[in-house]
Amino acid sequence: xxxxxxxxxxxxxxxxxxxxxxxxxxxxxxxxxxxxxxxxxxxxxxxxxxxxxxxxxxxxxxxxxxxxxxxxxxxxxxxxxxxxxxxxxxxxxxxxxxxxxxxxxxxxxxxxxxxxxxxx
Amino acid sequence: xxxxxxxxxxxxxxxxxxxxxxxxxxxxxxxxxxxxxxxxxxxxxxxxxxxxxxxxxxxxxxxxxxxxxxxxxxxxxxxxxxxxxxxxxxxxxxxxxxxxxxxxxxxxxxxxxxxxxxxx
Numbered sequence: 001x002x003x004x005x006x007x008x009x010x011x012x013x014x015x016x017x018x019x020x021x022x023x024x025x026x027x028x029x030x031x032x033x034x035x036x037x038x039x040x041x042x043x044x045x046x047x048x049x050x051x052x053x054x055x056x057x058x059x060x061x062x063x064x065x066x067x068x069x070x071x072x073x074x075x076x077x078x079x080x081x082x083x084x085x086x087x088x089x090x091x092x093x094x095x096x097x098x099x100x101x102x103x104x105x106x107x108x109x110x111x112x113x114x115x116x117x118x119x120x
Numbered sequence: 121x122x123x124x125x126x127x128x129x130x131x132x133x134x135x136x137x138x139x140x141x142x143x144x145x146x147x148x149x150x151x152x153x154x155x156x157x158x159x160x161x162x163x164x165x166x167x168x169x170x171x172x173x174x175x176x177x178x179x180x181x182x183x184x185x186x187x188x189x190x191x192x193x194x195x196x197x198x199x200x201x202x203x204x205x206x207x208x209x210x211x212x213x214x215x216x217x218x219x220x221x222x223x224x225x226x227x228x229x230x231x232x233x234x235x236x237x238x239x240x
Contacts (some may be wrong), residue, residue, distance in 0.1 A: 006128065008126065008128075008228060008230065009157070010231055010232070012234065012235035013234075013235065038168075040173075041163065041165050043161065043163050043175070043177065045160055045161050045177050047160075047179070053160075053177050053181070053182065055163070055177065055182065056174060057163065057165050057173050059167070061186050061195065062173065062175065062186070063172070064182060066181050066182070066201075068232065068233060071232075071233045071234045072234070073232060073233055073234065073235075075181065075201075075230060075232065077197070077199070079195075079197070081186075081195075089192050089194065091125060093194075096167055101235075102235060104231065106228050106230075108128065108226050108228070110128065110130050110195060110224075110226075111130055111190060112188065112191075112193060112195065112226065113191045113193055114132065114133075114191040114192070114193065115132035115133065115193075115221075115222060
């Protein structure tokens with residue numbers, strides 16, 4: 001069993017171009033590099049008229065950003081299943097890039113692996 | 121502003137082939153159909169020796185399954201930003217497909233959009 005922290009952040013009033021898919025995927029790449037996560041796949045999707053989904057599939061699960069540029073809002077998920085890999089370090093990189101006025105962070109602990117029957 | 125529920129589920133003892141990427145992406149597709157979410161992109165990634173990441177990018181954000189077949193474990197995220205779209209209905213489809221012995225569900229509320237300054 002491995003207990004890991006997942007961060008889910010609502011970022012408001014972002015002073016960054018949230019409609020720029022290259023910028024967003026590069027921000028995720030920089031965050032992954034900061035925590036030493038291995039990038040397996042980069043996926044970006046633009047929406048009409050505006051909005052981007054950027055997702056990195058990692059050897060250690062995923063990180064994603066979904067944006068609503070019209071509201072200067074970004075939904076960030078940092079889900080890194082690697083022992084000793086601190087998701088807060090990834091968020092520190094992302095907050096520098098997204099530059100929100102404010103954000104709400106939810107942190108939860110997930111237990112990865114086999115659950116022993118006595119835990120059920 | 122839109123308040124939506126996100127589900128993050130740790131599923132243990134799954135009686136399904138968690139190494140089958142087609143099965144997993146089809147399970148997500150069925151879950152998306154159940155809640156009326158629009159699928160924009162399907163992404164699957166196999167890991168060596170075992171393990172799959174399956175992600176649907178939706179017009180309403182994303183759903184993902186990451187599996188550790190060696191532990192019969194799956195990490196499921198249901199993040200659907202659509203008014204009136206109930207993520208529990210998506211989970212009902214997924215639990216039928218994954219058939220876990222037990223699961224731990226985290227439910228959180230995210231506030232999408234502009235934050236009024238008085239909320240900051």
